[in-house]
Amino acid sequence: MPSSVMSTSMQGDGPPSPTVAPAVSAIGLRKSYGDKLVLGGIDLHVPAGSVFALLGPNGAGKTTAVKVLSTLVTADAGDLHVGGHDLATDPQAARAVIGVTGQFSAIDGLITGEENMLLMADLHHLSKEEGKRAAAELLARFGLVEAAKKPASTYSGGMKRRLDLAMTLVGSPRIIFLDEPTTGLDPRSRHTMWGIIRDLVTDGVTVFLTTQYLEEADELADRIAVLNDGTIAAEGTAEELKRMIPGGHVRLRFTDPAAYRSAAGALREITRDDEALSLSIPSDGSQRELRAVLDQLDAAGIEADELTVHTPDLDNVFFALTDSPTATAGADAPDQPEENAR
Numbered sequence: 001m002p003s004s005v006m007s008t009s010m011q012g013d014g015p016p017s018p019t020v021a022p023a024v025s026a027i028g029l030r031k032s033y034g035d036k037l038v039l040g041g042i043d044l045h046v047p048a049g050s051v052f053a054l055l056g057p058n059g060a061g062k063t064t065a066v067k068v069l070s071t072l073v074t075a076d077a078g079d080l081h082v083g084g085h086d087l088a089t090d091p092q093a094a095r096a097v098i099g100v101t102g103q104f105s106a107i108d109g110l111i112t113g114e115e116n117m118l119l120m121a122d123l124h125h126l127s128k129e130e131g132k133r134a135a136a137e138l139l140a141r142f143g144l145v146e147a148a149k150k151p152a153s154t155y156s157g158g159m160k161r162r163l164d165l166a167m168t169l170v171g172s173p174r175i176i177f178l179d180e181p182t183t184g185l186d187p188r189s190r191h192t193m194w195g196i197i198r199d200l201v202t203d204g205v206t207v208f209l210t211t212q213y214l215e216e217a218d219e220l221a222d223r224i225a226v227l228n229d230g231t232i233a234a235e236g237t238a239e240e241l242k243r244m245i246p247g248g249h250v251r252l253r254f255t256d257p258a259a260y261r262s263a264a265g266a267l268r269e270i271t272r273d274d275e276a277l278s279l280s281i282p283s284d285g286s287q288r289e290l291r292a293v294l295d296q297l298d299a300a301g302i303e304a305d306e307l308t309v310h311t312p313d314l315d316n317v318f319f320a321l322t323d324s325p326t327a328t329a330g331a332d333a334p335d336q337p338e339e340n341a342r
């Protein structure tokens with residue numbers, strides 16, 4: 001399946017413009033650990049001011065990609081530029097324009113949130129005064145003023161994640177890498193974090209994030225790449241990715257078994273669920289196709305008790321493109337009950 005949907009270049013109406021240098025550009029990025037090939041020559045392009053999400057199953061190489069692009073680990077090969085700086089010849093210049101929030105917290109739990117912030121300010125060579133000002137401003141922005149004087153080890157997971165990001169923003173990086181910024185957060189904290197990320201983008205910051213939450217990529221990202229087996233299995237907007245896989249359908253539910261049976265006999269190309277008294281008709285969910293389905297129902301004199309339109313969501317895309325043991329079930333079973341109805 002991946003080869004049939006592979007997209008190698010930016011196309012269509014996406015944000016990239018040939019005149020604006022991408023914030024992050026990787027061509028042929030390769031990285032192995034020992035004899036384990038993790039990234040097999042991948043291409044990534046992130047336009048300045050956009051949000052890019054790297055998805056992939058555990059162990060796919062997301063963190064490795066972040067570490068290479070944020071200069072924490074050296075690539076084996078590849079033409080890599082961050083903020084216009086060549087990572088091979090000028091990693092120092094790249095380092096000056098980026099911030100990184102790792103998958104695992106960089107917070108020192110023994111000192112307070114404020115002290116963690118001031119430590120970061122020191123690392124960025126801010127003067128004492130500038131450091132204090134930056135720390136106060138960021139702690140306020142992230143709702144951590146009250147907690148600022150308490151040891152960071154006493155913070156909740158959500159507070160730690162906010163402090164992590166606040167620390168990343170000391171030094172006002174133009175490009176930030178967020179490795180699973182919301183893993184383990186409750187829905188409210190996740191939404192708070194999304195709001196913070198959106199605000200950063202409004203300010204012109206470029207965000208390169210990895211996530212396990214497909215909903216997160218759907219919400220935040222201008223473009224999404226799915227990493228699998230050391231290659232980019234697909235790349236595009238959330239909508240483009242969803243269109244790559246089949247599974248859209250209209251579902252009709254009946255309460256009257258006789259009405260169900262006559263509908264099942266009258267309609268073509270349906271999938272039956274005799275137990276649930278429901279019928280599925282393939283459809284891309286567009287107005288045109290929906291009208292065709294309704295016309296078909298009218299012509300056959302069928303009145304269903306419930307009609308729902310189902311489009312593939314990013315979970316379906318993820319299952320279709322990544323080869324975990326559960327992959328085939330998701331790819332081949334568009335009638336899964338969890339699908340989003342709208």
Ligand SMILES: Nc1ncnc2c1ncn2[C@@H]1O[C@H](COP(=O)(O)OP(=O)(O)OP(=O)(O)O)[C@@H](O)[C@H]1O
Nearest residue numbers: 033034038056057058059060061062063064065103
């Ligand atoms: N320092 C290292 N030494 C050896 N192997 C490593 C090292 N770091 C990562 N790997 C291996 O590289 C592969 C990719 O790891 P990576 O952490 O990049 O995956 P990931 O996509 O971030 O996974 P997760 O979703 O679990 O965070 C894994 O097989 C991992 O075991």
Ligand SMILES: [Mg+2]
Nearest residue numbers: 062063064103
């Ligand atoms: Mg990781």
